[in-house]
Amino acid sequence: MTLIARTRARGVETLSLDAPANRNALSAALVGELADALTDCAKDADVRAIVLTHTGNTFCAGADLRDPPNPDALVGLFRQIVGLRKPVVARVTGHVRAGGLGLLAACDITAASTEATFAFTEVLIGVAPAVISLALLPRTDPRALARYYLTGERFDATEAARIGLLTVAGEDVDTALAPVLDGLRRAAPQALAETKQLLTARVLETFDRDAADFTALSARLFASPQAREGMTAFLERRDPPWVL
Template sequence: MTVVRRAHERGITTLALDAPERRNALSARLVGELADALTECGKDGDVRAVVLTHTGNTFSAGADLRDPPDPDVLVALLRRIVELPKPIVARVTGHVRAGGLGLLGACDIAVASQEATFAFTEVRIGVAPAVISLPLLPRLDPRAVARYYLTGERFDAAEAARIGLVTAAGEDADDVLAPVLDGLRRSSPQGLAETKRLLTAKVLDTFDRDAADLTALSARLFSSPHAREGMTAFLERRDPPWVR
């Protein structure tokens, strides 16, 4: 059974993360299916743009601790989102945590409903938001991201819009999304591709400069005894020993 559901209407392909029982965690399987689906969208002349959304009440809970993707594979997925010559719009109506926020950062546009919540929870299990920083740090408010990276605090959709994590937030994500899709449908494929190339140049420079170092950092942290304790505590629903 697939974990990425596809639909197409009037030039827009919707890819829905569809593993709600795992809170759409970024497993090796989900990352692989999403990468393949995006590659197909990039080659399909009928696809003007892609909407990336989810089933269930969670957009993505971050890395699947039981079946995590290889850091290099996750970097490749994020880069594929940034490089795809068609706009990718995230539609969020639920919770987003840790690695799931990297998907939002890689998308060109992101809209969220008032039910959405966000948190960079890596620091609480003894790791750091390393790989996902590639698309995020060039786009987020530096003072705000320092706070949320360091504390793991949860914040709402209005704050996500203020710091640049999402483009716009509203009571109903589809109401916010509608004029965006209308604009994309009215835009030429060539115009969209070349405009996206302009917009993503600095983000891709960050990938070229930092991807190897941040991938190595992620691998080192996740394999450390400190992180193993943090992940075990998370899975056992208890506080790790450093909590005071």
């Protein structure tokens, strides 16, 4: 079964996360298929830019707790998006949780409709937003991250734009993205590649410096007794024992 749907229009390749029954969770299979699709786009001279979007009412629910990706593979996917020499634009019309926010942060331009909601839910199940921080920390307001990382609170698209997680939020995401995609189609491919490299240099430095430590932290926490209890409670739709 294909987990990434692909279409193309005037040089823009749209990659849609297409596992709505699983809320487009980052399973090992989905991560691998998305990485392969991005590799194809990188090699194709006819692809000017990439739009990353979704089917269903959830952009991405985070890591698949039943079939989690290898942490190194997840780091590799985020780094691939950041380092790709073509712009990657996120188009969101639904909910984004945990690891899905790492996908957003890795993209160059991010747009969402006002119906979208966001939350860093890792602390609620006993882990930390470690791997996704490689892209988030260099690009998002640190005071806001402190609040939302530590509390797991849900916030809306307007707030996501205020803190730098989104480039633009609007009632109609396609209307908001129309001038963005028009600009990308008008830009010279060489100029896009070199300009993106300027913009992502510091983010890639964070990956190179911190990826091993953040991956180790993620693996340690996911293997801990608290995380096992937290994930079990989540799957059983009950509160974990530490909730007061």
